[in-house]
Amino acid sequence: MADVKGYKMPDDLFYHKDFSWVRFEEGDIVRVGLLDFAQAEAGDITYVDMPFEGDAVQANETCGKVQSAKWIGKLVAPLSGEIVEVNYELEGDATLINRDCYGDGWIFTMRPSDLESEKAALMQGAAAAAWLEKEIAAVEQGKAEGKSYAQE
Amino acid sequence: MNSRLILNGALSSAEGLAIDETICESAAQGVAPPTLHLYHYKPCVIIGRYQNAAASLRLDRCEMRGIEVNRRITGGGTVFMTPDQMAFGLALPSNFPSLPKSIQGSFEFLAAIFARALSEFGLQAEFMGKNDLAVGGKKIAGLAISQDMDGVTFFHSSLLLDFDIETMLDILNLPTQRMLDRGISCFGDRMTTIRRELPKRGIALSQLQEAVARALRLSLGMDFLQGDLTEREKERMAHLRRERYDNDEWIYRTRAPKRRMASAERKTPGGLLQVHLCAAGGAIECILVTGDYFSRTRDIARLESLLKWTSLDRASLEGRLAESGADRFIHQVDLPVILDLIQDAAKNANGLADL
Numbered sequence: 001m002a003d004v005k006g007y008k009m010p011d012d013l014f015y016h017k018d019f020s021w022v023r024f025e026e027g028d029i030v031r032v033g034l035l036d037f038a039q040a041e042a043g044d045i046t047y048v049d050m051p052f053e054g055d056a057v058q059a060n061e062t063c064g065k066v067q068s069a070k071w072i073g074k075l076v077a078p079l080s081g082e083i084v085e086v087n088y089e090l091e092g093d094a095t096l097i098n099r100d101c102y103g104d105g106w107i108f109t110m111r112p113s114d115l116e117s118e119k120a121a122l123m124q125g126a127a128a129a130a131w132l133e134k135e136i137a138a139v140e141q142g143k144a145e146g147k148s149y150a151q152e
Numbered sequence: 153m154n155s156r157l158i159l160n161g162a163l164s165s166a167e168g169l170a171i172d173e174t175i176c177e178s179a180a181q182g183v184a185p186p187t188l189h190l191y192h193y194k195p196c197v198i199i200g201r202y203q204n205a206a207a208s209l210r211l212d213r214c215e216m217r218g219i220e221v222n223r224r225i226t227g228g229g230t231v232f233m234t235p236d237q238m239a240f241g242l243a244l245p246s247n248f249p250s251l252p253k254s255i256q257g258s259f260e261f262l263a264a265i266f267a268r269a270l271s272e273f274g275l276q277a278e279f280m281g282k283n284d285l286a287v288g289g290k291k292i293a294g295l296a297i298s299q300d301m302d303g304v305t306f307f308h309s310s311l312l313l314d315f316d317i318e319t320m321l322d323i324l325n326l327p328t329q330r331m332l333d334r335g336i337s338c339f340g341d342r343m344t345t346i347r348r349e350l351p352k353r354g355i356a357l358s359q360l361q362e363a364v365a366r367a368l369r370l371s372l373g374m375d376f377l378q379g380d381l382t383e384r385e386k387e388r389m390a391h392l393r394r395e396r397y398d399n400d401e402w403i404y405r406t407r408a409p410k411r412r413m414a415s416a417e418r419k420t421p422g423g424l425l426q427v428h429l430c431a432a433g434g435a436i437e438c439i440l441v442t443g444d445y446f447s448r449t450r451d452i453a454r455l456e457s458l459l460k461w462t463s464l465d466r467a468s469l470e471g472r473l474a475e476s477g478a479d480r481f482i483h484q485v486d487l488p489v490i491l492d493l494i495q496d497a498a499k500n501a502n503g504l505a506d507l
Binding site for chain 1: 200201202225226227228250252253254255256257258259260261263264278279282283294295296297298299300301302371407408409410432433434435437460461462463464465468
């Protein structure tokens with residue numbers, strides 16, 4: 001398990017630039033969820049507007065939304081394919097993502113349709129850690145700017 | 153760099169919300185400059201994107217009072233709007249130079265603009281909780297952000313010039329009758345308005361709008377030139393009205409987390425403590441702490457503001473409150489007692505049929 005500036009990043013996962021992780025499972029199924037860094041930045045997640053099972057989704061396109069407090073952000077499909085199963089536990093309590101984003105807080109599973117060509121865009125290991133470090137730095141700077149606005 | 157200001161008078165909920173979504177889309181597509189929409193609403197109640205209308209509102213009371221119900225694209229809870237609240241929509245490209253690249257930073261950015269505007273009237277406003285703006289510890293504006301469209305950050309807010317608490321309490325679905333009975337004084341203690349803070353100044357909504365536009369211009373370093381929607385945008389707005397804001401499917405049947413509400417109370421060394429809460433999914437949508445304990449009103453308002461939209465998970469609640477020094481908010485009431493009561497209320501809520 002890598003630790004990037006305090007955020008967990010399991011070694012066996014692949015990562016997408018819009019802050020989702022992908023786990024390759026048995027058969028041709030992948031499981032998708034949100035990064036530890038993304039859940040921490042969002043804060044307590046109050047709702048996830050998930051795609052429906054059977055939906056066809058496109059890589060890099062919005063397939064759902066995530067709400068925390070009065071903020072809404074997009075949930076982006078890391079790969080193209082068909083949604084197989086969504087995590088209904090999140091409908092009762094989306095804060096499962098905050099507590100266990102790589103486990104019980106998974107969001108959906110899907111059957112990729114174009115894995116060969118799309119897998120290369122996913123990041124892993126040191127490259128993923130280096131990418132996340134840059135993202136963390138941009139957000140840390142944003143937080144500092146916010147504080148300076150608040151103190152004006 | 154120039155930007156656009158769209159200034160409107162009283163709008164129906166469908167008009168106001170459709171214009172806001174249109175300017176958001178235009179900014180996302182890069183076909184319009186950053187746009188500020190300042191307006192006010194005919195009496196209406198607007199729920200958050202993922203709220204259940206029938207559970208959150210007393211729809212019969214809304215109908216009886218002729219208050220429109222609608223749903224916005226931004227998150228958060230119910231807002232009751234009348235011509236005495238300044239409605240604010242701002243669409244900025246997400247890569248706008250002075251816009252912080254963090255969610256919290258973006259909320260503070262917006263709060264600072266409002267604080268700058270209010271300082272023109274001699275009011276000192278500060279950011280409170282996760283996304284409220286407060287004067288003297290009392291909420292005066294709520295802030296919401298949507299970043300679900302590529303490339304655009306959209307801000308929604310309502311700033312209170314005046315407020316009709318009695319009507320709001322009549323149309324909201326609240327945890328208990330007792331909360332409703334005490335509601336007027338409770339809510340009155342926790343929120344304030346510009347007219348309440350400055351009773352003799354007779355400040356008009358237009359003055360407030362001018363101050364906000366000025367503060368935005370100074371903060372962003374660009375002029376807002378008054379303009380209107382383009383013809384293409386007007387067509388898009390009409391389409392959005394049909395698809396969403398004049399459409400019962402969107403208003404009443406959008407998927408939302410289950411909403412439950414209940415109260416719990418306990419005698420403590422510091423006095424009787426009561427917690428009334430509405431839970432949406434696994435988080436607190438609204439909470440009111442009442443009783444005969446000893447505390448400063450502003451500390452209770454701060455406590456409630458901290459708890460709003462927080463996970464009901466005990467560790468999360470504890471983390472949130474401990475880091476804010478909330479164990480000192482109520483005399484002779486320790487943090488574990490407050491946590492127990494919140495969890496009791498949540499358990500009571502779970503025992504009720506879903507609304």
